[in-house]
Amino acid sequence: MKVLVLGPGGREHAIVKALLRDSAVTEVHCAPGNAGIAQEVTVHAINASDSAAVVALAQQLSVDLVVVGPEAPLAAGVADALVEAAIPVFGPSKAAAQLEASKAFAKQIMAQAEVPTAMARVAENEAEAAEALDVFGAPYVVKDDGLAAGKGVVVTSDRYEALEHAKACFAAGGTVVIEEYLDGPEVSLFVLSDGHHAVPLEPAQDFKRIFDNDEGANTGGMGAYTPLPWLPAGFVDEVIDRVALPVIRTMSDRGTPFVGVLYCGLALTSRGIRVIEFNARFGDPETQAVLARLQTPLGGLLLAAARGELDQIEALRWDSKSAVGVVLSSPGYPDAPTTGGTLTGLREAEENGASVLHAGTALNDAGDVVSAGGRVLSVVALGESLEAARDAAYEGIAKISLDGGHYRTDIAQKAINGEITVARGAHNA
Secondary structure, three states: OEEEEEEOOHHHHHHHHHHHOOOOOOEEEEEEOOOOHHHOOEEOOOOOOOHHHHHHHHHHHOOOEEEEOOHHHHHOOHHHHHHHOOOOEEOOOOOOOHHHHOHHHHHHHHHHHOOOEOOEEEEOOHHHHHHHHHHHOOOEEEEEOOOOOOOOEEEEOOHHHHHHHHHHHHHOOOOEEEEOOOOOOEEEEEEEEEOOOEEEOOOEEEOOEEEHHHEEEEOOOOEEEEOOOOOOOOHHHHHHHHHHHHHHHHHHHOOOOOEEEEEEEEEEEOOEEEEEEEEOOOOOOHHHHHHHHEOOOHHHHHHHHHOOOHHHOOOOOEOOOEEEEEEEEOOOOOOOOOOOOEOEOHHHHOOOOOEEEEOOEEEOOOOOEEEOOOEEEEEEEEEOOHHHHHHHHHHHHOOOEOOOOEOOOOOOHHHHHOOOOOOOOOOOO
């Protein structure tokens, strides 16, 4: 099987690595890729959101499957063009990808599917935003309705800051969704869908804030771990029954079946499970940790989804070990990242079994690996315990040098310390 992976980041590097472990996959290509991916497979310098270029490349390579990594190509309709060209694709159509591309659309679908989520209002101007903020009160949750690479959400107790974020979205020609604040720990669950059936992966937890103790600005994610020792038994089954399958069925009934991965961002609140958001692709950085534990061959799994055959696969197999991933970011991220810094210690970071997954990296004229994005890379390690995996990941990332680079030092620490509590009523409510 020949596979083409679209995207430039850490999520795509994790997918590439998992595909290379699949004995049925004979060839892997990536477009556009990054410096790390280019060390393992052939990369192609095309715009992943250019449907014509993607179709032409897929046909030139005679691939059996295209895996769309990022959200932008999905929102641009790349999957639609591939389907039209009779090329199997793992990734939803432009219409189905609206579950991520529009927060307001996602709320409509959840209401139709009777999925539990936060109460919300859509605001198109400052007056409507101010009214909604006052209705829900602090902490204020303001979301850019469109795609914002994971950084379009502000959660703050400062009403002025919340309103300013809304005004910035309006100034850019957008709208915002203002929601009630959801208490309780957050969980990420990837659900594979072939348009009708749902297959869950292992739950993970990521860390959105830039600094330790969940302080500072929201980012695309600074680290993740899996499994979650504090998660109530039966959680995944409940999410499939109450969230994923109702949404998948509703999308199918609308004539826009969802084929790909439905990322369910969830909160275990005192009133039960609530959906924070949906994404229409693998989440980053959770993908890096989750796929590190997946033992079922990934290529066949994604092809089954693309062909509508997920009901025919065997139960997924998982490594019993824990996985922890820690993200290294460029100086100034997320507000104004400075790129171009030289990275050293990459090989040393992998000496004890950890994996370095490149995200925003490139090669300079001298052939050195340099930072080329806000989130530069992640170091992912497996361990017999969560603590062992965490120690190995931090041992690895400590060997990497990037002038001014930053990483959180508390990924998975609260889980290890037993400091994450699930409120009574958070499950089966």
